[in-house]
Amino acid sequence: MSYINKIAIGAVQKAFYENALTHREIVAILSDDKCDDTLFFHADLTRKTHNGDEVHLKGLLEFSNLCARNCYYCGLRRQNKAIKRYALKPNEIIKLAQKAIACGYKTIVLQSGESSAYKLDELCGVIKAIRDMQARVTLSLGEKSEEEYAAYKQAGANRYLLRIETTDPALYKKLHPSMSHQNRFNCLKTLRKLGYETGSGSLVGLPNQTLASIADDILFFKESDFDMIGIGPFIPNEHTPLGGERGGDFILALKVMAIVRLLLPKINIPATTAMETLDKNGRIKALQRGANVVMPVVTEGEYRKLYRLYPGKICLDDTPRHCRGCITGKIMAIGRGVSATNGDSERFIDRLAAS
Ligand code: 5AD
Ligand code: SF4
DSSP: OOHHHHHHHHHHHHHHHHSOOOHHHHHHHHHOGGGHHHHHHHHHHHHHHHHOSEEEEOEEEEEEOOOSOOOTTOTTOTTOTTSOOOBOOHHHHHHHHHHHHHTTOSEEEEEEOSOOOSOHHHHHHHHHHHHHTTOEEEEEOOOOOHHHHHHHHHHTOOEEEOOOBOOOHHHHHHHSTTOOHHHHHHHHHHHHHTTOEEEEEEEESOTTOOHHHHHHHHHHHHHHTOSEEEEEEOOOOTTSTTTTSOOOOHHHHHHHHHHHHHHSTTSBOBOOHHHHHHSTTHHHHHHTTTOOEEOOBOOOTHHHHHOOSSTTOSOTTOOHHHHHHHHHHHHHHTTOEEOOSOOOOHHHHHHHHHO
16 A cells, blocks of 8 residues: 555545545545545445435426526536527426426425526415425525525525535636626525525536645535535536536546545435436446435426536436436435435434524
8 A cells, every 4th residue: 555545545534433634635535546445435334324325316497598697617608509598487397396296206406597587476486386285495596695595485495506616716717707706605605594405516627626626625515514515527518618628537526525425424415417427327326425315307398408508418308207217216226215205414404403
């Protein structure tokens, strides 16, 4: 065993027992591929110990691809004229949610680009209608004002996902023209203050992103004590300014996810669709390396294709019912089951009990 390898293996063992790591230790783990098996084994054991074997399935409803932002990596960016835009009507969104709930989903994740296409009352009406169907509502609508976040919460929204994407200020600035990094941090604080079960996350493998910068992201997640963290490899999209760049590495994304599991044992961690895009068994591999959630798409028909953040999106021609059956079969084949609970994270349950 080399000296470097000893440091990385030692760090994994420390993280397993103490749920803590220094910046230097995270970089050591990320740089050493010989510690991968130990890392993945301990991340899986941590997932099992704190969250059990059941996987939460949450239905991802991509209700509009309109976006006013111009993030350099994303296919929904405003300046991408190569995609047809859509915005489902509130009653169409509710109908799709109803079908997903009938398939067994206990959480509906309402996701869209960042836009003001919907009136506040319309979105609140959708949230309320879904809550009335006894499902949890997760929102992923980007940066909004405190008043809007509060109104959605009042209407019944339970959770909010807002990835920080990267904590590196220079990299963030380059990739997000005319967006404020500070505002994004503020939004995350506001969401927590309002009582949302709050999720964040990052992209792995962005151009010019260093391992040191990824280690900063991981430490930010730990320090912020989020309830959910989604890690996705960057996948270049030909209709964006980063179309010609190298994409993120699947194993590196899995390693980042596994370290997050060691540091935040009780949070929810999705096996992301972007991972499955890079590896045809990516979500199952993620579930065996720390993840405990899958978010199959419940959007139907051509809208599934039009919500195209990056190329190679999976299951484009499948129906929501088929997707649910397919992922359930894969989960059962690795000896796990689908959770019948509402999908709150163990971390959030603890937080509520303590308040
Ligand atoms: N590759 C991988 N993930 C992407 N996202 C957007 N564009 C890409 C891409 N090209 C992710 C962002 C965003 C989430 C909804 O999708 O992290 O937060
Ligand atoms: Fe819009 Fe989100 Fe894509 Fe940025 S990442 S362009 S905010 S959909």
